[in-house]
Amino acid sequence: MEQVFKGVEAVYQLKSQGKTEVWPHVAYDFIPEEGVMDIKSGYVKEMQLHGLKMLNSFPLNSEKGISTFNGMMMVFDSNTGIPLGVMDASYITCMRTGAAGAIGAKILARENSRNLLILGTGNQALYQIAATILLMPKINRVRIASPRNKDKELKFVTSIVGQIKEEFGIDVTETIQFEAVENLKEAVGDSDVIITITRSKSPIIQKEWVKKGTHFSCVGADMEGKQEIDPELFIGARIFVDDIPQCMKVGELEIPIKMGIVTEFDIVGEIGSVIEGEVTGRSSDEEITIYDTTGVALLDLITAKVAIDLAKEKGLGTFIEI
Amino acid sequence: MEQVFKGVEAVYQLKSQGKTEVWPHVAYDFIPEEGVMDIKSGYVKEMQLHGLKMLNSFPLNSEKGISTFNGMMMVFDSNTGIPLGVMDASYITCMRTGAAGAIGAKILARENSRNLLILGTGNQALYQIAATILLMPKINRVRIASPRNKDKELKFVTSIVGQIKEEFGIDVTETIQFEAVENLKEAVGDSDVIITITRSKSPIIQKEWVKKGTHFSCVGADMEGKQEIDPELFIGARIFVDDIPQCMKVGELEIPIKMGIVTEFDIVGEIGSVIEGEVTGRSSDEEITIYDTTGVALLDLITAKVAIDLAKEKGLGTFIEI
Numbered sequence: 001m002e003q004v005f006k007g008v009e010a011v012y013q014l015k016s017q018g019k020t021e022v023w024p025h026v027a028y029d030f031i032p033e034e035g036v037m038d039i040k041s042g043y044v045k046e047m048q049l050h051g052l053k054m055l056n057s058f059p060l061n062s063e064k065g066i067s068t069f070n071g072m073m074m075v076f077d078s079n080t081g082i083p084l085g086v087m088d089a090s091y092i093t094c095m096r097t098g099a100a101g102a103i104g105a106k107i108l109a110r111e112n113s114r115n116l117l118i119l120g121t122g123n124q125a126l127y128q129i130a131a132t133i134l135l136m137p138k139i140n141r142v143r144i145a146s147p148r149n150k151d152k153e154l155k156f157v158t159s160i161v162g163q164i165k166e167e168f169g170i171d172v173t174e175t176i177q178f179e180a181v182e183n184l185k186e187a188v189g190d191s192d193v194i195i196t197i198t199r200s201k202s203p204i205i206q207k208e209w210v211k212k213g214t215h216f217s218c219v220g221a222d223m224e225g226k227q228e229i230d231p232e233l234f235i236g237a238r239i240f241v242d243d244i245p246q247c248m249k250v251g252e253l254e255i256p257i258k259m260g261i262v263t264e265f266d267i268v269g270e271i272g273s274v275i276e277g278e279v280t281g282r283s284s285d286e287e288i289t290i291y292d293t294t295g296v297a298l299l300d301l302i303t304a305k306v307a308i309d310l311a312k313e314k315g316l317g318t319f320i321e322i
Numbered sequence: 323m324e325q326v327f328k329g330v331e332a333v334y335q336l337k338s339q340g341k342t343e344v345w346p347h348v349a350y351d352f353i354p355e356e357g358v359m360d361i362k363s364g365y366v367k368e369m370q371l372h373g374l375k376m377l378n379s380f381p382l383n384s385e386k387g388i389s390t391f392n393g394m395m396m397v398f399d400s401n402t403g404i405p406l407g408v409m410d411a412s413y414i415t416c417m418r419t420g421a422a423g424a425i426g427a428k429i430l431a432r433e434n435s436r437n438l439l440i441l442g443t444g445n446q447a448l449y450q451i452a453a454t455i456l457l458m459p460k461i462n463r464v465r466i467a468s469p470r471n472k473d474k475e476l477k478f479v480t481s482i483v484g485q486i487k488e489e490f491g492i493d494v495t496e497t498i499q500f501e502a503v504e505n506l507k508e509a510v511g512d513s514d515v516i517i518t519i520t521r522s523k524s525p526i527i528q529k530e531w532v533k534k535g536t537h538f539s540c541v542g543a544d545m546e547g548k549q550e551i552d553p554e555l556f557i558g559a560r561i562f563v564d565d566i567p568q569c570m571k572v573g574e575l576e577i578p579i580k581m582g583i584v585t586e587f588d589i590v591g592e593i594g595s596v597i598e599g600e601v602t603g604r605s606s607d608e609e610i611t612i613y614d615t616t617g618v619a620l621l622d623l624i625t626a627k628v629a630i631d632l633a634k635e636k637g638l639g640t641f642i643e644i
Contacts, residue, residue: 021350023348023350024346024348026345026346026348026361028343028345028365028372030365030400033400033401033402035400035402035403037398039345039348039361039363039374041348041361041376043350050350050359051376052361052374052376054363054396054398056398056402056404057403058402058403061402061403066402066404067404070398070402070403070405071403071405072396072405072408074394074396074408076376076378076392078352078355078357079355080355080357080380080383080386080388080392081359081378081379081380081383081392082378082388083392083393083394086394086396086408318640
């Protein structure tokens with residue numbers, strides 16, 4: 001995860017310097033199957049990496065006892081077009097998405113943030129939590145909310161310490177308190193950092209619940225119609241994104257923009273410009289900051305490269321003659 | 323190759339019945355590297371297959387002694403989004419492109435065609451020849467022209483019988499005469515079927531060289547600016563395509579349409595409609611027929627499925643737990 005942080009930050013910076021290409025997004029809804037597929041592709045010039053990821057999300061798979069989230073990605077050397085590797089995309093996506101949400105929080109949240117709230121208990125929640133506590137060691141209380149699925153919430157909270165230990169080798173038994181959320185309004189009002197990572201298509205968090213100085217990393221909304229927080233929260237907030245056109249089209253920003261609550265000019269900038277020092281991140285302890293991240297293929301490419309290099313180093317994976 | 327023919331014909335028919343989806347094409351030029359990449363993707367509904375192919379063409383690789391044409395493709399089960407397989411894309415592309423050019427010739431050329439001319443001696447020429455002689459057993463003379471690279475032409479002609487035997491297990495020593503073309507004008511004037519498969523960006527074959535009743539399968543032009551035959555040839559010809567919008571945008575039809583020589587209404591139909599029997603193919607022995615094929619991902623998907631099924635049957639390939 002440490003290497004993924006470095007890679008993702010580097011790519012965000014290259015993107016803000018215009019040294020990357022995000023190629024057109026392709027998506028499709030499988031109607032009777034209730035599935036969605038999307039293809040994200042791009043090119044990181046400085047690193048001479050290009051490639052793509054195809055992800056399929058088929059929620060009805062859970063009834064069949066098979067994974068709901070499947071895909072693959074491929075990475076090429078942009079000097080020659082030779083393949084560097086192909087791999088399962090769901091783990092790469094979880095890692096880079098965890099890093100993205102956490103980097104937004106580390107950069108934009110108040111420095112003394114201690115209370116983290118995670119909205120969502122799907123595949124990606126573990127990665128959001130692990131990445132954020134790694135980057136923000138002052139966090140000592142993590143609340144977990146799945147208001148539409150209380151059973152899953154309890155199960156998740158019971159297992160999270162074990163999962164973090166197993167997947168990331170970190171023991172947080174003594175340092176962090178994990179709690180299921182009973183009253184979402186109260187939990188929101190008492191949180192410094194809120195990360196949203198659900199499939200929701202309507203706002204779950206209301207503006208009046210939120211205290212001054214809260215930071216939001218809005219990670220779940222990455223397709224048209226998805227939405228997790230009250231559009232009114234964008235009014236007066238300091239707004240950052242990973243990719244301006246993509247967030248306006250399919251991110252948490254989509255609905256507020258369509259409603260006319262905010263416009264492109266209310267976006268302070270891309271996260272890469274903040275990392276670059278070109279744009280100021282948070283400017284006071286009182287303001288609400290929102291980081292809208294929809295995910296760009298560039299993050300997958302660099303994360304896949306980290307995986308390929310580590311696999312080579314550790315003698316894992318399969319080499320194929322072409 | 324026999325199974326690829328069946329698959330490609332079936333997919334052409336499904337396409338003309340509206341039972342397929344061709345998703346937006348993504349392409350990019352790597353300027354200093356002089357490379358090109360493109361992503362083709364799609365969905366064959368009846369067969370519940372979807373997926374994509376990324377191909378990289380880097381001609382400068384030949385100076386480095388490495389393959390110029392590299393890529394990978396992935397195929398998924400559209401009921402669940404689970405991967406069915408991932409494989410090198412260049413062989414699949416050669417097989418399905420060979421089948422496409424040959425099917426166009428079999429369906430549209432005069433029934434008594436005996437003389438085949440292949441323009442081009444790149445990676446794909448072998449597959450065009452093998453597929454065409456398999457589908458059109460009356461062909462007994464194959465001329466091969468690479469007017470801009472005479473050395474390659476001679477080398478190719480010397481090795482072609484051996485290559486066909488090695489790759490396809492067919493011995494054509496006694497049945498087919500292969501010749502290098504000395505005078506392109508004369509060879510064109512004496513050919514029943516002409517298949518063009520070069521990277522050319524300007525016309526190589528002139529209208530006045532062509533005899534009545536000739537069939538063209540134009541295979542090489544599949545990106546903006548590519549062109550192999552005289553745009554004037556389209557006047558009065560009976561024109562067929564694999565995909566109407568794609569051929570108009572990036573096929574051999576691109577330039578004649580931009581020049582105003584022909585319009586969309588001059589296209590008789592997609593090849594699938596001819597196979598379906600909805601549209602008449604050739605209507606006289608005198609007319610010139612042109613099949614413009616740019617290649618759709620659907621052909622790659624079905625060809626990849628053939629490869630996956632054969633690999634399973636023969637115990638080849640690598641199975642991976644996901």
